[in-house]
Amino acid sequence: MTAPARSARQRLAPDARQQQILEGAIAYFAEFGFDGGTRALAQHLGISQSLLFRYFPTKASLVDRVYEVVFLQRWNSRWQGLLTDRSRPLPERLKAFYKDYNHSIDRYEVIRISLFSALRKESISQRYVARLREQLIVPIVAECRAHLGLPAAAGLPSPLEEQLVLSLHATIIYGIMRRHVFDVAPPLDEDFLIDLYVDSFVAHAAESFRRIGAREAERRPAS
Amino acid sequence: MTAPARSARQRLAPDARQQQILEGAIAYFAEFGFDGGTRALAQHLGISQSLLFRYFPTKASLVDRVYEVVFLQRWNSRWQGLLTDRSRPLPERLKAFYKDYNHSIDRYEVIRISLFSALRKESISQRYVARLREQLIVPIVAECRAHLGLPAAAGLPSPLEEQLVLSLHATIIYGIMRRHVFDVAPPLDEDFLIDLYVDSFVAHAAESFRRIGAREAERRPAS
């Protein structure tokens, strides 16, 4: 009646094995961080520790592949186009974008590995943040100015305007962090909340931009 | 002309040495995480590695002390009273609270150690989050209902209302994380931004709570 213990050693095609190791590594490092040992990782995968080094020459190279999958493979290059498509009203664009964005990064492995690597100050993490700023945040600032009938800013947007737009972004990210890092917050009616956040943001945008403009004018009186 | 190398071995009173180690450990673990080695920590402190174990029996006990200092010592028990003091208008209370809160946790060591320990699922981190919810978030929800003239909720607040209030909270926390974890975002006119966030939140609160009420009514039609 005992299940016939299937052959302890199962042979896989190299591509399949590499893929399996990579996925296992993502799950394992997301749980325990990148200081987790290769032996425990191998045990999670049901393979021997030394096999890892046939497919990845060093632990660091495996970690780098994990970074690549988590950071690069999860970026949708259509986001920027979606955000700047002025044939649709801004609130609609923001809602569509943040629903898609939320959907694509609201995963245990993604958010935790992002944080682990950011805390390590990995360059790939810094590049991700820079990309986020240049391709999403700065364009949203510009779209807000256009939406409000303000003149397009020459050069980079003002830091305060950027910060204001980030406050909307923060709401989404922090919700994901609460679920997967702080381990509270039930999975909840997220699309409804995104509509609410965006509407609240847009409703107050005119007043907020006005106050920021006034603030910056008073900050540099000699212009 | 060479500085007279001060005696390599400097003798300190036990209390002073323990304090010095603790502070050095906070700085070191905030930078490198809790998997950083005891040797490197000792080197940062300019002492020998074995001396650490005279003042803390194990590395884990040192880490626990670091947790205590970062989490418990930075909690102001007057926050709850400040938030629920209905002799002052709600926006004023929220602004005062968040300025103080921001000021007390916007520190490199605090935010990074909080994240490291949350990722490790340390129980002290979970207790902190629970306390945050019970003593700050839930009361703010109740104060918002009162401010809006809504009946006080029986028992716990609705999850959606809680999430809405957390969106304000997220704005503050995420700004701190951007500075100390993602290493972007200049230190910026924070009190001005907090005023802006709170005003924006309160201005739209009536509409937001109304929509949440409607949403929850439709979710459980048979009540």
Place this chain on the structure above:
DNA sequence: CACTCAAGTTATCAAACGATTAATAATGCG
């Protein structure tokens, strides 16, 4: 000024780490 006590360091331990080598067994081909 010598003596004592304890703060501090050097030297070392066993265990765990990433990584390598040599042995083993599963698979496909003739």
Place this chain on the structure above:
DNA sequence: CGCATTATTAATCGTTTGATAACTTGAGTG
């Protein structure tokens, strides 16, 4: 079916880890 190929593992290497033991040196006291 027998054999070569190679995916896989067991055994092991040198380092580094947290922790301990034995030795050293600074400072206060009679």
